Amino acid sequence: MPAPVVKPRTLYDKIWDDHVVYQQEDGSALLYIDSRNAGRQVRRTDCTLSTVDHNIPTLSRKNYTSIKTFVEEPESRIQCMTLEDNVKEFGVTYFGMGDRRQGIVHIIGPEQGFTLPGITCVCGDSHTSTHGAFGALAFGIGTSEVEHVLATQTLLQRKSKNMRITVDGNLSEGVSSKDVILHIIGVIGTAGGTGSVIEYAGSVFRNFSMEARMSVCNMSIEAGARAGMIAPDETTFAYLKGRPLAPAEGESWDRAIEFWRTLKSDEGAKFDVEVNIKAEDIAPTVSWGTSPQDVVPITGIVPDPTKITDPTKRASMERSLNYMGLTPGTRMEDIKVDKVFLGSCTNGRIEDLRSAAKVILAAGPNAKVPESVVAMVVPGSTLVRQQAEAEGLSAIFIRAGWDWREAGCSMCLGMNPDQLSPKERCASTSNRNFEGRQGAGGRTHLLSPAMAAATAMSGKLTDVRKFVGGKDTTYTTDTILTKQLNPLEFLTDKVLPPPIPEGWKGGSSSVPSGAGGSQAGSRTFTVLKGIAAPLDMENIDTDMIVPKQFLKTIKRTGLKDALFYAFRWDPATGAETDFILNRAPYNKACILVCTGANFGCGSSREHAPWSLKDFGIQCIIAPSFAEIFMTNTMQNGMLPCVLSREECKVLYEDALSHKDIEVDLEKQEVRRENGQIMKFTLDPFRRHCLLNGLDDIALTLQKSDAISAFEKRRTEEWPWLDGFANVKEGKVGVADTSGKKTKFDW
Ligand SMILES: CC(C)[C@H](C(=O)O)[C@@H](O)C(=O)O
Numbered sequence: 001m002p003a004p005v006v007k008p009r010t011l012y013d014k015i016w017d018d019h020v021v022y023q024q025e026d027g028s029a030l031l032y033i034d035s036r037n038a039g040r041q042v043r044r045t046d047c048t049l050s051t052v053d054h055n056i057p058t059l060s061r062k063n064y065t066s067i068k069t070f071v072e073e074p075e076s077r078i079q080c081m082t083l084e085d086n087v088k089e090f091g092v093t094y095f096g097m098g099d100r101r102q103g104i105v106h107i108i109g110p111e112q113g114f115t116l117p118g119i120t121c122v123c124g125d126s127h128t129s130t131h132g133a134f135g136a137l138a139f140g141i142g143t144s145e146v147e148h149v150l151a152t153q154t155l156l157q158r159k160s161k162n163m164r165i166t167v168d169g170n171l172s173e174g175v176s177s178k179d180v181i182l183h184i185i186g187v188i189g190t191a192g193g194t195g196s197v198i199e200y201a202g203s204v205f206r207n208f209s210m211e212a213r214m215s216v217c218n219m220s221i222e223a224g225a226r227a228g229m230i231a232p233d234e235t236t237f238a239y240l241k242g243r244p245l246a247p248a249e250g251e252s253w254d255r256a257i258e259f260w261r262t263l264k265s266d267e268g269a270k271f272d273v274e275v276n277i278k279a280e281d282i283a284p285t286v287s288w289g290t291s292p293q294d295v296v297p298i299t300g301i302v303p304d305p306t307k308i309t310d311p312t313k314r315a316s317m318e319r320s321l322n323y324m325g326l327t328p329g330t331r332m333e334d335i336k337v338d339k340v341f342l343g344s345c346t347n348g349r350i351e352d353l354r355s356a357a358k359v360i361l362a363a364g365p366n367a368k369v370p371e372s373v374v375a376m377v378v379p380g381s382t383l384v385r386q387q388a389e390a391e392g393l394s395a396i397f398i399r400a401g402w403d404w405r406e407a408g409c410s411m412c413l414g415m416n417p418d419q420l421s422p423k424e425r426c427a428s429t430s431n432r433n434f435e436g437r438q439g440a441g442g443r444t445h446l447l448s449p450a451m452a453a454a455t456a457m458s459g460k461l462t463d464v465r466k467f468v469g470g471k472d473t474t475y476t477t478d479t480i481l482t483k484q485l486n487p488l489e490f491l492t493d494k495v496l497p498p499p500i501p502e503g504w505k506g507g508s509s510s511v512p513s514g515a516g517g518s519q520a521g522s523r524t525f526t527v528l529k530g531i532a533a534p535l536d537m538e539n540i541d542t543d544m545i546v547p548k549q550f551l552k553t554i555k556r557t558g559l560k561d562a563l564f565y566a567f568r569w570d571p572a573t574g575a576e577t578d579f580i581l582n583r584a585p586y587n588k589a590c591i592l593v594c595t596g597a598n599f600g601c602g603s604s605r606e607h608a609p610w611s612l613k614d615f616g617i618q619c620i621i622a623p624s625f626a627e628i629f630m631t632n633t634m635q636n637g638m639l640p641c642v643l644s645r646e647e648c649k650v651l652y653e654d655a656l657s658h659k660d661i662e663v664d665l666e667k668q669e670v671r672r673e674n675g676q677i678m679k680f681t682l683d684p685f686r687r688h689c690l691l692n693g694l695d696d697i698a699l700t701l702q703k704s705d706a707i708s709a710f711e712k713r714r715t716e717e718w719p720w721l722d723g724f725a726n727v728k729e730g731k732v733g734v735a736d737t738s739g740k741k742t743k744f745d746w
C-alpha cells in the first residue's frame with residue numbers, strides 16, 4: 001500500500017498538532033500547555049515560573065528587605081504579598097524583588113532558557129507573544145483561562161488562521177526591529193492579524209538577533225494576532241545553549257536540537273494570509289496617535305483627518321489628535337517631548353540599552369539631556385541591569401543625565417509611581433500609546449531605543465540618522481561600546497525544581513481536586529432585552545475600558561465605577577461627566593452597541609469584562625472584537641456579538657432613540673423593536689457553554705485520562721520538558737512551602 005501523502009505544514013500547524021490532547025467534534029481542541037508564566041491547585045509546578053513586574057517601584061533596592069516594607073502603595077503591596085503567599089502555598093518557582101533573576105516576565109522567561117522552541121506557552125498577559133521568537137506557540141490569556149491552565153495544564157482553543165509576513169531585503173541605516181514591527185502594524189492595522197497566528201519570515205528576521213526577534217513577536221498582539229512566531233535556527237540555539245532552564249548539554253541538548261531543527265514551515269505549506277514587505281521601504285518610525293497603527297516615518301508629518309472619508313474613522317483620528325495635542329501638517333521632528341522612557345518587555349533588553357547608549361556616545365562626550373526633559377532607563381530585568389552596569393552602559397546613561405532605575409514594567413503602563421502627568425509628552429520604547437496608558441492625560445509616541453536616545457538628547461522627536469549617520473544601528477554585532485559581556489556570566493544562580501507543596505499528590509496521573517466554578521456571577525446567557533448604550537469609536541482598548549489603577553485589586557467585583565473611568569469622571573473635580581454611560585437611560589444599559597471595529601484590543605486584563613458586567617452590561621455588539629477580550633467576556637457569562645458595521649450603525653441609531661434591543665443566543669439573532677432580525681454566529685462550543693452556564697474547567701477535568709496519556713507521550717518524546725531540565729544543585733529559586741493559605745476571590 002502506498003504511504004499516505006503528508007500535507008506540507010506550517011510551523012504553527014506543527015506545534016498545534018503536537019499539543020492536541022483531545023480533538024472536539026466542533027473543531028476546537030484541548031491543547032496541552034507546556035509552560036506558563038504565573039488559585040487552584042497547580043498541576044505542573046515544574047512548568048510554571050512567576051515574578052513581580054507590573055506594579056513594583058523602580059527605585060533603588062539597596063535597602064530592600066521585603067515587599068511589605070518596600071512597596072509603599074497599599075494596593076500594590078497587597079497584590080504582591082498575595083502573590084508571594086500563593087507561590088509559597090503552591091510551590092511555584094518565584095523570582096521576587098530580592099532575587100536578581102526578577103524582571104518583566106517576558107524578559108526573564110527567555111533569559112533563563114525557560115522559553116523553548118516547539119512549546120506552547122501562556123501567561124495572563126497579552127505580550128506573551130514575545131516568546132514566539134523562539135518558535136514557540138505563545139499567547140496571552142485572561143485570569144479565568146490562567147485558572148484553567150493552572151488546574152489542568154490545558155486550554156480549549158480553536159485553531160487560528162496561518163498568516164505569514166515576509167520582510168526581505170536590506171534595512172536602511174538607523175532602522176531597527178522596532179521600526180520593522182511598527183511599520184508592519186502601520187501597514188496591516190491593529191486588527192490586521194485578528195484570527196491569525198503570524199509567522200515572520202524573510203531575510204530581515206533571519207538576520208535579526210534573538211533580542212530583535214523578541215521585540216517583533218512582542219508586538220504581534222498590537223497587530224491583533226493570536227501569536228507571532230519565528231522559526232528557530234542556529235541563532236536561537238546559540239542563544240539558548242547554557243541557560244539555566246534550557247536542556248542540559250549532552251544527550252538532552254542533542255535530542256532537543258534534533259527536534260527543534262524540524263520546526264519550520266514545510267515547502268509549499270499553505271498560509272491563509274500572506275503579506276510581503278520590502279525592507280528598503282521601512283524608515284525609522286514613530287507614532288503620532290493613540291493606536292499603535294498610527295505611525296509615520298520620522299521624516300513625515302501629522303496626518304490630516306479631513307482626508308478620511310469614513311466618518312467613524314475620521315472622528316477617531318480627530319479625537320486622537322485632540323488628545324495628543326497635535327495639529328495636522330506638523331513635522332514629526334518639530335514635536336517637543338517632556339519625558340523619554342527606555343524600557344518595557346518590547347525594548348528593555350541588553351541590546352536595546354546598547355543601541356541607545358551608542359546614540360548617546362555619538363552625541364558627543366559631553367552631551368546631556370536638555371534641562372526640559374526627563375529621560376529614564378528601566379532595564380527589563382535585574383540581570384540586564386547588572387550586565388549593563390558591568391558593560392559600562394549605566395555610566396554612559398548617567399553621565400548624559402538619564403535616570404538609571406531598577407527593573408520592572410514601570411512607565412510602560414504606569415501601574416507603579418512612574419507616570420506621566422496630564423498633557424506630558426513622552427517618547428517611549430514601549431508598545432502601547434493608548435489614551436492614558438502612561439498616566440491619565442499623558443501623550444505617548446512609540447519609537448525604537450535608538451530613536452528614543454536621539455530624542456532624549458535633542459528634546460524633540462529626532463531622526464536617529466542625524467546621530468549615527470553612516471553607522472548601522474541595527475542589533476548586530478556592535479563595536480562602539482566599551483565591552484560586550486556574555487549573558488551567561490550573569491546566569492550563575494543555581495536553580496532547583498520547586499518544592500512539592502503539602503498534600504500534593506501530583507504527577508501525571510492525577511488532576512487536582514476542587515477545580516471548577518469559581519467565576520463570579522452567572523455564567524449563563526440565553527436571551528437579553530433592554531436598553532443599549534451607543535458608542536461610536538474605533539479600537540476601544542482595554543486600557544480605556546478599565547485603566548491600570550484598577551488592576552491592583554485581587555477581586556473580580558466592585559469595578560462598576562472603574563468602567564470607562566477616564567471618560568466618566570472629571571479628572572479635576574471627580575464629578576460625573578456627561579459620558580453616555582452616565583446619562584439616563586444608558587446608566588441602566590445592559591447592552592453596548594459600538595460602531596467601531598476591534599473592540600477590546602490591547603491588554604488581556606479580564607478586569608475589562610468584569611467592570612462591564614459590574615456596570616450591568618452583559619452583551620456587547622460590534623463589527624469585530626480583539627480575541628483575548630472576546631474569550632474573557634464569554635468566560636464571564638457575557639456575549640460578544642459580531643454584526644456588520646452597517647447593522648451596528650442601525651442598532652446604534654436605535655440605541656440613540658432609546659429603543660430596546662433583544663439578543664437571543666439560542667436563535668443567534670438580534671431583534672429590533674420594529675421586528676427586524678439580524679443573524680449572528682458564535683463558536684458552537686462557546687455557545688453551548690454560555691447557554692448552559694458550563695464551567696470550562698469542570699468540562700476539561702472530565703478529560704483527565706486524555707491529559708495523563710498526553711503527558712506520558714510528552715515525557716517519551718520531549719523528555720527535556722519535564723521538570724527544570726538543566727537543574728544544578730544549590731540555591732533554591734523559590735519561596736518555601738510554609739505560610740498561611742491565601743485564597744483569591746477568583
Ligand atoms: C496587566 C496585563 C494584563 C496587561 C497585558 O495584558 O498586556 C499589561 O501587561 C499591559 O501591558 O497592559
Ligand code: SF4
Nearest residue numbers: 127344345409412413
Ligand atoms: S507591555 Fe508593559 S506593562 Fe505589559 S508586560 Fe510589557 S512591560 Fe509590562
